[in-house]
Amino acid sequence: MPTDYGWKLPDDVWAIPEYERKDKAKFDNDLCQLGNRFFIRCVLKLPFIDQADFYAWGIWVEVSEPDFYRYVELYDQDGSTEPQIPGIIANAMLGYSTTLGIPVLVQYQASTSRPSVTVSVNDHPLSVEQSHGIDSHRYHEILVATGSLSGL
Known part of the structure; x- marks a missing residue:
């Protein structure tokens, strides 16, 4: 079963028609x-409760210009x-009511890893899942929401 899901671009950039996107935005994989x-492309990890990893x-x-260039x-x-x-999160994450614009903290990593993200809003479901982990039922819900698994 997949243990990750990601977006190729921030939602506001992805919304630009493909034929205009490269003229309006500069981007690569990171x-x-x-x-x-x-x-900056980052990783937000949700620990599993009932399995390793x-x-x-x-x-x-989305980060400030000085922080962006410090990362570069x-x-x-x-x-x-x-x-x-x-x-702030720049993607509407599948399986959550709202994630766009949620405040986060970004921690740069070693050169071989993308920065990690910690949700700053304590009462948001994403923050609760990041702090307490997800069980197999929630993992199944995420897989269905992302299209990685059909709902049964």
Whole structure:
């Protein structure tokens, strides 16, 4: 069973018609700029309660311009000792009522890993799942929501 799901671009960039997208935004697999908005591709992990490991959401996070360029500067280095930076989720995550614009903290990682994300809103279901983990029933719901598994 898949243990991750991700978005290729922030939702606002993905919404631009494909034939216009490359003229309006600069992006690759890890970085994106849309005008004066800056995005970093990150990983938000939900630990499993009843099995080892975690479910990973590959999300885009909007960050400030200075934080974006600091990440670029550290891209090929270990940035794990850098302080966390604020950002907001830039994808509507499947299986949740709202995630766009939710405040998060981003922690840069070693050069071989995408930055990790911690949800800053304590009462949001995503924060609760990140703190307490997900059981097999919730994991099944996520797989159905992402289209990785048909609902039974």
